[in-house]
Amino acid sequence: MTQANTTTAPTTPVTTPVTVLGLGEMGRSLARAFVAAGHPTTVWNRSPEKGEDVVALGAVRAASAEEAVRASGLVVVCLVDYDASDAVLEPLAGALEGRVLVNLTSDIPARSRQAAAWAEKHSLSYLDGAIMVPVDVVGTDQGLVLHSGDRAAYETYAPVLKALGAQAPFLGEDHGQAAALDMAMLDFFYGAMGGLVHAFALGRAEGIEPASLAPYLTSITGILPPIVEYTAAEAGSGAYTADGANLGMMAASVDHILHTAKGHRLDVSQLAGLKSLTDRAIVQGRGPESWSSLVEVIAADS
Numbered sequence: 001m002t003q004a005n006t007t008t009a010p011t012t013p014v015t016t017p018v019t020v021l022g023l024g025e026m027g028r029s030l031a032r033a034f035v036a037a038g039h040p041t042t043v044w045n046r047s048p049e050k051g052e053d054v055v056a057l058g059a060v061r062a063a064s065a066e067e068a069v070r071a072s073g074l075v076v077v078c079l080v081d082y083d084a085s086d087a088v089l090e091p092l093a094g095a096l097e098g099r100v101l102v103n104l105t106s107d108i109p110a111r112s113r114q115a116a117a118w119a120e121k122h123s124l125s126y127l128d129g130a131i132m133v134p135v136d137v138v139g140t141d142q143g144l145v146l147h148s149g150d151r152a153a154y155e156t157y158a159p160v161l162k163a164l165g166a167q168a169p170f171l172g173e174d175h176g177q178a179a180a181l182d183m184a185m186l187d188f189f190y191g192a193m194g195g196l197v198h199a200f201a202l203g204r205a206e207g208i209e210p211a212s213l214a215p216y217l218t219s220i221t222g223i224l225p226p227i228v229e230y231t232a233a234e235a236g237s238g239a240y241t242a243d244g245a246n247l248g249m250m251a252a253s254v255d256h257i258l259h260t261a262k263g264h265r266l267d268v269s270q271l272a273g274l275k276s277l278t279d280r281a282i283v284q285g286r287g288p289e290s291w292s293s294l295v296e297v298i299a300a301d302s
Contacts, residue, residue, distance in 0.1 A: 015039050016160045017072040021065060021088060022079040022105075023051035025135050030078055030104070030164055031059050033139030037163035044068035046088070069095040074157050078104045078131075082111040086118075093122040100125045100153040102161070104145065109176035109183065116149060116175035125153040128175040130182035133165065141166045148177035194270045198261070205264035231292045240286070240293035247294070248287030251278035 015038045020031040023045035031054040034041040041059040043051050048061070055061050062068035069075050069092050079085045085105045089096070101124055103115055112128040119126035132144040143165015147154055154161075154170045162168045171177040196217065203213040234240050258271045277297055286293045 014159070016074060016157070017042070018074045018076060018160060019044070019062075019068045019072040020059075021045075021068060021075065021077040022085075023054070024078070024080065026104075026131060026138070027051075027078040028054050029135040029138040030076060032057060033143075033164050034160075035059055036139060037160075039160060039163060040072075042068050042071040065092060066095045069099065072099070074100050074102065074160060076102045076104060081105060082107040082115060086115070089115075089118075093124070096122070096124050100127065100150070100157055102127045102129055102147070102153075102157075104129045104131055106130065106182070107179065109179040112148075112176045112179040113174075125150050126175065127153050128178050130178040131164075132182065132185065138164055143167060146171055146178040146181055148172055149175040191270075198266070198270060201266055202257070202261055202264065205266060206260075231295075234290060234292040235295045238296075240289040240296075242288060242290045245291075246288050247278065247281055247291050250291050251275075251282060251287070254278050 017040045018034050019042045020027055020034065021044050023031065023043055027043075027045070028051060031041055031043050031051070035054065035057045041054070042062050043054055043059045044062045044065050044067075045051055051059070051061065060071070062071060065088055075096065077085050077089065079088065082105055085103055089101070089103075101119060103112075103126070116126055116128060127147050127149040129148070130146045131138065132146060133142065137143050138145075144167040145161065145164045146169060147161065148171040151170065151173055158168060158170070171181065199217060200210050200213060204210060254271065254275050258268055258275050261268045261271060277294055281287070281294055281297045284297065286297070
């Protein structure tokens with residue numbers, strides 16, 4: 001009796017034509033990722049001299065933005081800001097009809113929602129996104145690109161969008177959510193980066209070599225993940241019970257750092273803002289609570 005052949009034939013990855021509008025550093029990294037994933041990629045840039053590297057890899061350069069849009073069902077735009085993307089997209093409303101537009105331009109949530117309103121006015125399928133990694137991480141397993149807006153459009157093209165990074169979560173139908181999460185994450189990042197360079201300046205003023213300080217700062221970064229987790233839990237519940245050092249004790253440390261920095265005539269603008277925040281918290285009677293309660297003090301100022 002002949003045994004049935006149960007060997008599974010190798011599958012060929014599904015390729016989808018995609019267009020990339022904008023060939024700055026990030027735009028070129030997006031185009032490279034799509035080409036590397038095997039998707040036929042059309043590119044366009046206002047300055048035609050850009051993008052020779054991606055064309056050399058196999059991308060096709062369109063002669064005009066409209067030609068580029070009409071080449072693909074998925075159109076990805078990545079420009080310097082929404083003023084630039086609006087200027088490019090406004091004349092293309094007709095050409096975009098029946099296609100999915102994904103705007104990965106970085107800007108504020110309000111601009112994302114304005115762009116979504118423009119797309120809705122023209123009956124366009126629109127996703128807004130935020131690229132959360134540098135150019136050299138785009139297209140890798142560590143790549144993170146956030147998406148929000150048209151759910152059906154996302155579900156249709158999610159496999160293609162994951163060429164830009166294995167992590168491509170859909171955040172919901174509010175088009176501003178991707179930009180909002182982007183702003184919140186960068187708020188944390190740049191606040192931490194400001195503290196980092198200030199710590200090196202203060203240490204150097206006290207005669208501590210930066211290379212000597214670095215390992216101790218690294219030990220602090222190691223305790224941040226659990227701090228993020230319990231701060232999230234407290235901000236979500238509104239219960240700020242101090243476990244160990246309370247806000248009052250930590251506010252005293254802020255005061256000591258501020259006076260040390262002032263003694264060396266360092267810039268103290270970031271520290272002064274933090275000191276003002278903790279002072280208001282103490283006046284409100286939050287001294288016995290946890291540091292997380294500063295979330296409420298900040299929100300009260302909005």
